[in-house]
Amino acid sequence: MRPILYFLGGDTAPSENQRSDDGALVVGAATPRRELAPGEALPRFEHDWFFDYAYARVFNSKHRLEARQWAGFIYVLDQRFGGFAQMVLDAGSGGGGVFVKRAMMSTEQLMDGALRTVVPICDKTVESQQAVGHARFILNMFKRGDPGVDSVWPDPNGGTKSLAGDELLKDAVLCAYKEALRLGVLRWPPEADEFLKMNPEAIRHWDQERIWALKNLTVGWKQLINIVVETYEKDGLQIEATTSRGARRFSTLGKDDIAYAGIYAYTAFRVWLQGEEFEQPPEEDLAGFAGR
């Protein structure tokens, strides 16, 4: 049998206040590459897994979501996918991720328009653990100093310090993602326009949301192609430009919200792999099992 675990990545655009008006959420599903024997431990290394992109949703300025609504939608997804194993939200300067994190700490969440009582989802910082007694500490903020992120990409000089700069973290994560791509870990659904045209019968009963999820995932991998590393020419060769700390300089030719949400979902998977939770085989009621 092969367990399936779900991970969420979220990229919220800069916002001047709690109203985060643009962003994307992507759900990925991790499955071991081979069948596991009963009682066998889960694989430890990322190349022994497949990471499948299962869902993507974009919110833009037309939706005018508040942080509370963002948080509520994350809880809805958490319910739909049977509980995420880990999630990563962007915490860039001016980003809405910090506001969403705070909204998620509440036990009352606005889910599908209705107020519901939930077990809050919090990050693993000491402050959050002190502030909330009973919670699921599966949230990670994509920044240095976050316990989950630091556990995967610590300071190479050892100790408990974080990486020296934000650009080093970005460099490390993008390298890890590129390695996952090279090792064949990542999988996407088919290209949206082609699939919708060639399979009208298959999508006859699909929700609009599901059709849009397919379109968003297609846009997501196209945005990945737009991520470039800055280079300069020397002696006829293109050399990667680096910062003073030795990190590559990345930029995007166009939008990158869905692409980065997908990268954060994979980051959540890496945080989970590194953490303690997976060392024991998961219980049946915490992860989905799919027999073949």
Add this chain to the structure above:
Amino acid sequence: MSSLTLSSLKAELQPRPPRELRVTSAEWEALLCDPVMAARVFFGGRLDAFQACRLRYYWWTQSVIDSSGVGSGKTIVDFLFLCLRCLLIPKHDGAIFYPSLGTGIQSFWDYFRQFSGNPAAKLFVSQLGNPLKVDAGEELDGDGTVHGSECYTAYFRNGNKLLMPAPSIALDSVRAASLTVNTLIIEEWAQIDKMSDAIDKQLIDRCRGASWNQHHAIWGNHIVYTAHAQNRTHPAAPRYFAHQRKIHAGNPMCANISYSYKDFSDLPSDAPGKSFKQHRRNEVTIATGESGDPAVWLGRGLGIWGVSGAGWFSEEAIVEGIKRGKEAGLLPALGKNQFEEKR
């Protein structure tokens, strides 16, 4: 019977230009404050909304870097701006530099020929003056300007002049050493910065003419740099970003602007029955540019200072990922049950 005085006799004997070629002082004040209206009055031409915006930026800001993409109408606005400054401001000379004189002759100076033959631009043509003499090596051209081997010059009746000297970029423009103007345009400045230090060593210093109020948004000297955007590793990038830092620091006398072919609107143009978008936007050229290197098109076509670089994720690897997903029957799902139902 009215008495005849010498002054009234002189006034009667002196030929007066027709009313449509006269500009009263009240009209002059209004034209001085609205360059778009001045362009319409003097040249009869119609500007698209973004071109009008661009002209206003040039007019009211003393240092402007225009990084607009190709085909966005920079040169015509340069021409209107420079000519209007020479027409409306007393004791005011202007100059424009191109990387080579030949380029300037073909792209900029040709507008003199076009407007000389345009009946709608009769007010502008009436203000073009002829020099009292033409030096050896120069000839008075049919467009009303003087064409020399080293410099093209347009003289105006108010005594101002507009020059387009040969830049001698390879020699850091040493030949421009004695030139003094009030308004300076440096076209294709990114190319000049790549070739030499001419801008820093000579050209900027030419914009040193005395003005009525050097700190005034209109009266003060102006310098405009126009060229499409490049990538951030280009030799011209430090100048652009230094200018950007001044703007971020709050300097009101600096502006960085950028437009592209996408800004042509549906407003009616001078071509009968056509909008600016239909008349000016060359879709074939745009399609060719878009199909090339995206990083280059970002600067050339869209006027955005982006990074040059290599794609970090290869398209082939991503396509392989899609292929693996297809083999596994991967489809998007709204929840766990839907995702696992066929797996």
